[in-house]
Amino acid sequence: xxxxxxxxxxxxxxxxxxxxxxxxxxxxxxxxxxxxxxxxxxxxxxxxxxxxxxxxxxxxxxxxxxxxxxxxxxxxxxxxxxxxxxxxxxxxxxxxxxxxxxxxxxxxxxxxxxxxxxxxxxxxxxxxxxxxxxxxxxxxxxxxxxxxxxxxxxxxxxxxxxxxxxxxxxxxxxxxxxxxxxxxxxxxxxxxxxxxxxxxxxxxxxxxxxxxxxxxxxxxxxxxxxxxxxxxxxxxxxxxxx
Numbered sequence: 348x349x350x351x352x353x354x355x356x357x358x359x360x361x362x363x364x365x366x367x368x369x370x371x372x373x374x375x376x377x378x379x380x381x382x383x384x385x386x387x388x389x390x391x392x393x394x395x396x397x398x399x400x401x402x403x404x405x406x407x408x409x410x411x412x413x414x415x416x417x418x419x420x421x422x423x424x425x426x427x428x429x430x431x432x433x434x435x436x437x438x439x440x441x442x443x444x445x446x447x448x449x450x451x452x453x454x455x456x457x458x459x460x461x462x463x464x465x466x467x468x469x470x471x472x473x474x475x476x477x478x479x480x481x482x483x484x485x486x487x488x489x490x491x492x493x494x495x496x497x498x499x500x501x502x503x504x505x506x507x508x509x510x511x512x513x514x515x516x517x518x519x520x521x522x523x524x525x526x527x528x529x530x531x532x533x534x535x536x537x538x539x540x541x542x543x544x545x546x547x548x549x550x551x552x553x554x555x556x557x558x559x560x561x562x563x564x565x566x567x568x569x570x571x572x573x574x575x576x577x578x579x580x581x582x583x584x585x586x587x588x589x
Contacts, residue, residue: 365492371455372491378459379466387467387552393460394554397453397524405445412438446525450498457521458494462486464552465513475545476537482548490514498522516546523555523577531580536561543580550578560585 382390412435419431468482486494490510494517496502515531523529533539539559547557558573560581565588573579 364496365489368492368495371495372488374455375458375462375491376488378456379462382459382463383466385463390460390463390467391552391554393456394524397457398526400453401446401449401525404449405442408438408442408445412442450521450525453524454495454498454521457524458486458491458517460553461517461520461549462491464549468548468552471548473545473548476541480545484510484513486510486513486517491517494518512542512546515542516549519578520550520553520555523550528574528576529578530586531578532583532586533580534582536582536585539580539582543578 415431415435415438419428419435422428422431462485465482465485469485471482472479473482474480487510490513493511493514497515498518498521519529519531531539531542533542539561543557543559550557555577557578557580558576560570560573560579563570563573565585573581
């Protein structure tokens with residue numbers, strides 16, 4: 348009874364999290380409205396704009412790390428090589444922190460860009476596993492909450508029918524901007540293929556590449572190329588094998 352009373356007063360954990368994220372959702376929706384005035388090409392150009400902002404924040408650190416790696420390759424002194432390795436490792440951590448900070452800053456606008464891409468795709472025919480499907484999805488608020496939670500590294504528990512497939516597109520797009528590749532792991536090859544083709548309409552509209560590792564044999568050039576895509580779908584077994 349006490350547990351039920353506490354839940355009634357302060358709300359469930361899900362309700363508290365949704366309330367905490369309400370301002371972020373409102374900001375995404377505000378920016379979504381502003382994006383309506385852009386042409387398709389201008390919306391697509393946002394992807395490169397975001398990438399430029401990430402490069403600006405981390406560029407000097409990357410250049411320094413590259414210089415140190417070159418020095419390490421040229422050095423024949425074991426102690427010097429070890430010192431350079433430690434310094435490079437520290438810079439790599441700084442780069443990761445810098446990228447994570449700018450991704451957090453970009454999140455509202457990047458999610459709004461994905462939402463607006465979905466709006467512009469409405470009514471278009473998408474070929475999914477050999478069958479034509481009319482695009483009819485625009486993320487609603489509960490999906491935005493789930494997408495924010497995923498980027499935060501949290502488990503986003505969503506009920507059947509709440510659109511988990513669409514939710515994943517937003518953190519995938521955002522994290523792919525960093526140029527390190529973003530992976531979505533699913534349970535079977537059909538879902539990997541279906542979702543890459545279905546949600547791939549969003550990524551391609553915004554200028555990103557998408558592929559599925561399950562299409563190719565392990566160790567082949569095609570498989571390696573799939574990993575070089577901005578966004579890569581695949582099954583847990585195939586990712587684990589590699």
